[in-house]
Amino acid sequence: MIGPDRLERVTAGAVVPEQVIAYVRAVSEAAPSLFGSCVGYRSGERIVLVGYPLEDPRDEARMSRAVEEALSSPGLGRITVLGPARPTQAPPAAESREDAYFALALPAPPREPKLRSLLRRAARELVLETEGPFGREHAELVARYLQERELAEGTRRIFRRIPRVLETCPEARLFSARLADGRLAAFAVGEFSPLTTACFLFCFRDKDLAPPGSADFVLAALVAEAERRGHVRVNLGLGVNGGIAFFKRKWGAAAFLPCIETSWAPGRPQAGRRGGILTRLRRRLWDG
Numbered sequence: 001m002i003g004p005d006r007l008e009r010v011t012a013g014a015v016v017p018e019q020v021i022a023y024v025r026a027v028s029e030a031a032p033s034l035f036g037s038c039v040g041y042r043s044g045e046r047i048v049l050v051g052y053p054l055e056d057p058r059d060e061a062r063m064s065r066a067v068e069e070a071l072s073s074p075g076l077g078r079i080t081v082l083g084p085a086r087p088t089q090a091p092p093a094a095e096s097r098e099d100a101y102f103a104l105a106l107p108a109p110p111r112e113p114k115l116r117s118l119l120r121r122a123a124r125e126l127v128l129e130t131e132g133p134f135g136r137e138h139a140e141l142v143a144r145y146l147q148e149r150e151l152a153e154g155t156r157r158i159f160r161r162i163p164r165v166l167e168t169c170p171e172a173r174l175f176s177a178r179l180a181d182g183r184l185a186a187f188a189v190g191e192f193s194p195l196t197t198a199c200f201l202f203c204f205r206d207k208d209l210a211p212p213g214s215a216d217f218v219l220a221a222l223v224a225e226a227e228r229r230g231h232v233r234v235n236l237g238l239g240v241n242g243g244i245a246f247f248k249r250k251w252g253a254a255a256f257l258p259c260i261e262t263s264w265a266p267g268r269p270q271a272g273r274r275g276g277i278l279t280r281l282r283r284r285l286w287d288g
Helices: 004-012 021-027 060-071 113-125 136-148 153-160 162-168 214-229 242-250 277-282
Strands: 031-035 038-043 046-050 078-083 096-105 126-129 172-179 184-191 197-205 233-238 254-264
Touching: 004 021, 004 031, 021 031, 021 162, 031 060, 038 060, 046 060, 060 078, 096 242, 113 126, 113 214, 126 214, 136 153, 136 162, 136 184, 136 197, 162 172, 162 184, 172 214, 184 214, 197 214, 214 233, 233 242, 233 254
Parallel strands: 046 078, 197 233
Antiparallel strands: 031 038, 038 046, 078 254, 096 233, 096 254, 126 172, 172 184, 184 197
């Protein structure tokens, strides 16, 4: 286990959401540990190592040393490494999946004309709310999203724990967009604990009520809050697919860090990759 002072150090230096200890604790039952200068989370016989060293998230040598330390953990049955490269310790049969975190540099670059137009239209029809609680309408919007899609139970559990994120993460913030009559059109959740990097965690919109640009409207509020706090970037999460990556590029975001996910069972025949809680966490879907 990590002492409170070291937990604060990890979160303060976080550049990806999975390094924000309170956030991961809110959506999982895994216990954090430090392996070298990388944080990992253990649940039973599983370890998920977030292989971005605090000194330099691209330092593959430090990542490799952290992997070596994690592999020496007693009772380890399976390890998943998220990092800037495939670990050298991974057996040839271990599958890897590649993506990249997208980041928006702050101060934000000038917005493209189409985005400016969307935001102006949304601002005419929506009212921003930043102090209200996560209420029944927010929960219903998430529940509707879950009802309409076939998702793994682990992913569903993460979405159901959004209220817990807001309750237990001191610097998590809710940004809600309401129509003139008060109905909820969209909301986003951001995390602002890291010193340099704010994190865009979740975004949902009501497809029946939300005017065009509603997701952009709440993201604009999140970006403005990050700028106000002095962050140098907003981590917008992974590309995941073409549509989500397009949304992020539209905002001027660019690939910030490679994210190579590699999973294997040390000392056992490899039967393919099985994703754990952080796999679902980092690939969480959002209704942008």
